[in-house]
Amino acid sequence: MLEVKGLTGGYDNKAVLDSVSFEVHKGELFGILGPNGSGKTTLLSMLSGVLDYKRGSIRIKGKDLQDYSAKQLARVIAVLPQHSSLAFSYTVKETVSLGRYAHQTGWFHSWSAEDEEIVQRVMKQTGVAEFQDLHFERLSGGERQRVLLAQALAQEPEVLFLDEPTNHLDLSYQKELLDLMRKMAKEQELTVISIFHDLNLAGLYCDRLLLLAKGEIQAIAAPNEVLQQDRIQEVYRTTIEKHPHPALPKPQMFIVPQKHGGDYDPFEINQSHLTVGREMIRLNAPHPLRTMSSGVTGSGMGWHRYFVNRHVHHDYDCDDHLAEMADYLKAHNIDPQETVGMMTAVFLDTAAFKLVKAEGFSVFIIVTAGVGNAIDASLADRHSWSSAPGTINTWIFVNGHLAEEAFIHSIVTATEAKVKALHDLQVLDKVTNTYATGTSTDSILVAATQRGTTLQYGGTITPLGKLISRGVYDCTAEAIRNSRKRNEAL
Amino acid sequence: MPNQSIRTFLTTKWTLAYLLALLFLLFAGTIGISFGSVSVPIPVLLQIIGKEIFHLPISADPDVMLTNIVMNIRLPRVLLAGLVGASLAIAGAAFQGLLRNPLADPYTLGISSGASVGAVVTLFLNISLPFIGLYTLPALSILCSVITIFCVLAFAKKMDRSMKVETIILTGIIFSSFLSAFISLMIALTGEELRQIIGWLMGSVSMRGWNYIGIILPFFIIGTLILIMNTRELNAMTFGEDRAKHLGVDVQRRKLSILIAGSILTGAAVAVSGTIGFVGLVIPHLVRRIWGPDHIHLLPLSLLVGSGFLILADLVARTIIAPSELPIGVITSLIGAPAFALILLKRRRVGRTDA
Known part of the structure; x- marks a missing residue:
């Protein structure tokens, strides 16, 4: 679905990524991990066609990214941004409807019954249908995130990019969002590529993980293999402990707070x-x-x-x-x-x-x-x-x-x-x-x-x-x- | 089906919006032609229009003087005011959408000043380019406005990569001041009669005649068409350029055509009427308040309302201290500057509650 070869580039002549190569398969939930400044967001910007790269190639469905027109690309990939601000206040439905932009052709871009149906469907899927007439700016961070997800899904993409999707969401919506992503990956063969801050969520939901550090790939494999205690400690430069999830055969990483005097003094039970x-x-x-x-x-x-x-x-x-x-x-x-x-x-x-x-x-x-x-x-x-x-x-x-x-x-x-x-x-x-x-x-x-x-x-x-x-x-x-x-x- | 009824409701909403805007324009146009030092009663006005423009077989024979006033003075004046108002309002609406900035307008961005420089240079140095003759004035105005907007944006980007609203406005004001100084310098050097020049600079649509309508009309049509073709892209752009690109908008190309179309409209308007400030700020803001920010409707509605607004502003300008005339720019600035302050104040407050 997505092939990246020798990808190199960054901002203002400063190479953030250095020959990054990997492949993502159709229907896969693929996580990108890395400490701050490791190049995750740069990589995502390049993959979604927003940022140009210096060397290497990105091929989506066997076609070079640069050979896609903006509209063609938007019919194949969609992006859920980390944050979004609006200059003017659109309603939820107007916002979601913009997702159909790439599918509307011709001079008058008429709004078809199919467009309407898709917009209603994705609003239901993401649970924003009930406030479709409210204004976007009135919504909470989590609701906005779901509206933007609906917008991205309205593009009917084959590949969906997420940039730290759970950032503004409370616990239940984090789970709901990622459950939905997994379901769509399995049932509709949607390819999902997501940046994660939370190693544990990534470990729980992703089929494979890519660990970036300083613009280079440190590991790319199944979660259990990528989330090795030694490797994570080294890449993130901190102390963590790896334990199995209590209910699932998935790894979980725990940070261990620095010990303060008194906190850990021995005592005797007698x-x-x-x-x-x-x-x-x-x-x-x-x-x-x-x-x-x-x-x-x-x-x-x-x-x-x-x-x-x-x-x-x-x-x-x-x-x-x-x-x-x-x-x-x-x-x-x-x-x-x-x-x-x-x-x-x-x-x-x-x-x-x-x-x-x-x-x-x-x-x-x-x-x-x-x-x-x-x-x-x-x-x-x-x-x-x-x-x-x-x-x-x-x-x-x-x-x-x-x-x-x-x-x-x-x-x-x-x-x-x-x-x-x-x-x-x-x-x-x-x-x-x-x-x-x-x-x-x-x-x-x-x-x-x-x-x-x-x-x-x-x-x-x-x-x-x-x-x-x-x-x-x-x-x-x-x-x-x-x-x-x-x-x-x- | 509930959706059906919602859509019917929406269709009705927009039909009503256009109907209202059109009525407003028609009303402004009618009283604009009718009122003045010599007033033309509306029935007579209708007779004249019917007879002279539509060549209807009307038996009544309206007064020759009134016919002259309507056909040679009032009608071209009202039409010009309408076209200038329409151009500035739609350009303002487009700039605001593109720059995600409710304070952007040809005047605050410095484009009007740029166009003025072009116009002043042409007028006072009496330049006439070969082949385009009469169109030298708008051509140079437009060229200068395009150059100005690109300079402003490039400079703003240098100051602040994220191109914050305030940065762009500040840059616009810096450029505006610089260009105004340049104009003053030219005026000082030419040593012509000052009042006339300043009158022109403050903006006026008086005594321009049909020639000027011929000058602005082609640019108005081209600019408006380009903008109307980009309304959906403007909607997407409201979410930021990256987001628009994700949604499938060819951002670079669309941005360029919107900026150029906006500059064409501004340049042409300034060429025929001097700088008339704040129309492009107030009108889109008003329309957005009433009918929402959807650019598909915002642009055409701004065009209609802006047109009617400037006709009325011109009417006020020429009647309020009759027999003298106020520059029309004074009226628009008197309304526009406080509106600008209000919008700024509201934005600040919203910004604070968000943080």
């Missing part, structure tokens, strides 16, 4: 943050902690400040325990969004906790354990499924900086320590009469302050693993003994 009541065990962290957990609220990976282990009656059976838990937390003035919440039928005064220390870091562990429905995992298929409240809840607070893999190592290590504790206390699975490995609904939380010593691994013989195994083994054993004692006392 007994002083813990309150054990009859109804709940609660730990309030002074700052959000990085968490990985299997709780009721706040499960998965996240950042949380509050940790609640709630006592419920052993017949607790709620259809929607998630909503019920959230309501419960709200009723106690705890924001469910910031909370990892768990439940247990165990009496909370049987909880065991312990702070274990090593060189440069420490781990604070809290366990509540009841073994009423202990199960041997190897023979689990003999049990029918039931979602009774978890009976061994393990919390591990690490006062250190954990790598992602260390979270997983820690869970594995903690589980192994728990199994060993159950074994040593000879907890049996009542159905199979073999040693139990846990209960049917155990929950675990690993939370880290992400300050201080960096801990890459958490396997059993690593410094972190050693603390976790020791602590979890001791606490689980103690909690089981406590709860047995309490049951005997009853």
Whole structure:
């Protein structure tokens, strides 16, 4: 659709672009990225025929750009400008109708029924039809942008150029615009070439990306390949982190703010943050902690400040325990969004906790354990499924900086320590009469302050693993003994 | 179908607009011919026009003196005023659209002064180019206006790449002052009778006769035709040159033809009537206020209204301190300069709320 070869040129004899070559295919959503001054806008001006270039060639549909007349070109390409000011106030419809200019020929340029139909269609598509009689200057930035998009679409282009299209748009319109672009690219084979400031939006929506720096192509490939942490850091000269999108196989880049004194001082989570009541065990962290957990609220990976282990009656059976838990937390003035919440039928005064220390870091562990429905995992298929409240809840607070893999190592290590504790206390699975490995609904939380010593691994013989195994083994054993004692006392 | 009714409404809106503008012009023309030191009653006027121009078999025999006044003095004068007003108004509308600038007009851009230089040089040095004879005056005026507008734009671009509205106006004023000084210098050197010269410079359509209509008419037709052919392009240009190009307008060519057509109209108008300021500013502004900025209609409507306006202005100029005559430029400036100030003030205010 579009072939660029050895494109060189710029303004006033100063070459902004230096032999840029690439191809864009029909129906592709193609993103152009680059830091300020990298030549993105210059490139777009050249591609859309507004700016002349010194050397190289641009071919659209196999024909050289310079061989197109202005009208012919406007029937093939359209541009959505970054900003637009108007000297006089036209109505929305008059503005959109100008998009038909290139299609109207002859002396009187009569307005045909087809023109009218197309204008109405694109106004509907972009959601501006309802204010078609309003004046352009009365509209908000986002609405103007959509009117200009309608104008560009009224040209019925095969290639659409966008210059930072999401600049003036709020979140929902950014998504709407880009969704529309994707839809038109896929369904109508519209070729969309867009400059992006936002790397993440570009990564989410584009089929391919071109990364420009100082007028040269740094990379041109699929988003995941272009958006490499090292490359982006180098091109944009800043610190960023790359993570996968939580819901899609797309890369996302995150900027990391510069650290200020005090912001990242290490702190220790210990007994002083813990309150054990009859109804709940609660730990309030002074700052959000990085968490990985299997709780009721706040499960998965996240950042949380509050940790609640709630006592419920052993017949607790709620259809929607998630909503019920959230309501419960709200009723106690705890924001469910910031909370990892768990439940247990165990009496909370049987909880065991312990702070274990090593060189440069420490781990604070809290366990509540009841073994009423202990199960041997190897023979689990003999049990029918039931979602009774978890009976061994393990919390591990690490006062250190954990790598992602260390979270997983820690869970594995903690589980192994728990199994060993159950074994040593000879907890049996009542159905199979073999040693139990846990209960049917155990929950675990690993939370880290992400300050201080960096801990890459958490396997059993690593410094972190050693603390976790020791602590979890001791606490689980103690909690089981406590709860047995309490049951005997009853 | 709702669209059908909207379109019918639009068609009616424009029909009504043209009808009103035409009626205004007709009214201005009629009272322009009728009123004066000797007034010609309208029925008599109709008889004269019918008889002398359309050669209708009218039995009544109007007074010979009145016939003479109408045919040799009033009618050419009104026609000339009408043509000059039309030229200036449509040129102003086109310049405003092209430069995205409601303050642009042949006068504020310095084009009128440029044309004056051409005319003054021709008149006072008594130049007559071979072959074109009578048309030496408008030809040199037009040439000077074309040169002026290109100089103004080139200079404005040098000052400020984005060619902000105020920059262009400022440049126009600089050129205007310079060219006026040049004219004064010439006048001083020729040592002719001052009042007559200044009268001409302030603009007048009196005692010009049919010759002058012959001078302006061909240029008026050419200039107007070129502009009318570019109305849709002017609409696109309102969004900026780059945007117009994206929409498929051959910007360089269209810009050139609009600038030249505007200069032809201005040059020819100045050649026959001297500098008459602000018509090109006030009229398009008024028309835009009433009927909107769509150049397809703005240009023809400005033409009609501008024509009627200048006929009335001329009527006022020659009757208000009768038997003396005011230069017509005084009247237009008296109305135009405050209007200019008002538009500027409004723009400033809009600019501030935007920021």
